[in-house]
Amino acid sequence: MNKELISLVNAFLFSILVAFSPLSFLFLIPLSIILFVQKEHLLKIFRKLVFLNFFIVVLVLFVFFQDKTEALELFFRTNMILLFNISIFYKSKGYDIVRALDALKVPSKLVSVFYFTLTLIDYLMLDFKKAKDSLKARGFNANTSMFTYQTYGNVFAMIFIKALKKSEDMKYSMNARGFENRIYFLNSYKIDLHEKILLGVIVLILLKVVYELFS
């Protein structure tokens, strides 16, 4: 088991635990551990959490008028999971997730799509930013009009075609190097102590919940 895989497993187990079992104060233990590890970035993490609450708050408000307890439970559940996952992957650029999936023996074709997608996301973002700057320089003002929607449609189509060309180039380059459906990764085997503790704590809480469920 490698470092990336442990993070993914921790995120998965914690999400299952909080999403599907009765709320408990015990869930705050793994959450506190991960927040302590990310203590330098707490402000940014909480800012992101507030932004992500838009859809959740709308749903919570609807539920609140029918069942206040259910609404509060929903709010805490979703926020605990969100906070845990955005903290655990706060520094991630995505490539560690690909390595984790590779370690999980996910089909190599799927891992390849993941890898290409990550590479293309950076490329597309840069291209879209350039297109937007270029539109700004020409005095384009986005508003509610057919012209705006046509412009966005054309820009999307343009960057789509460019991304396709780029991905085909990547494919040819990899084929020339002997790529046959599989990308090989260098895995990091150094697992931090807090990750082991986190996994242990989550597994213990999960076992307790399962025991209580069947006893």
Added chain:
Amino acid sequence: MHISDGVLGIEPTIIISAISAIALIKAVKELKNEEISLTAVASAMFFIASFIHIPFGVTQIHLILLGVIGILISWSSFVAIFVALLLQALLLGYGGITSLGVNLFIMAAPAVIVYYFYNLSFIKRVNEKVKFFLVGFLGTFFATLFLTLILYFSKDEYNYAAYTIFSVNIVTMIIEGLVSMFLLLFIKKVYPKLLKG
């Protein structure tokens, strides 16, 4: 359009995730080596579409491009959208891990439906602009419909939220239709090979 972790109960999550898992396995098995790059492009487009806000009156909407993805890669939409959703859940906090299967169904099933709709013989005779508009419109329509139905049938408390989400998203469907229409007209003009499959 994403459902966060903790919103749905265990039963709907398991049932819908199982359907998505079967479709994903089928899509991965059928994915050919030469289709990997197009699938990755579709996945990256879906990922970044959530950052791009299109103005509508005093508010803004973001695109999902499900119809466009569907007609370009058909069943591989399950692979492309799975990859994008997992990255969105872990890197951005959109959606979630336990709700991944449900979100995959909400987003990828409409893409596949639009693919079959687009290839119906009577649709081939429809005016090109109308056809391309419907590609974008129906992709978002089915995604909203599935999201609404899942929320509606999972808990009584979500009924009002479900109605509201559907009503609010009618605007998104129309804008998706228009942007997709212009996008596909551009592709047809510049890179027609892509639309011939």
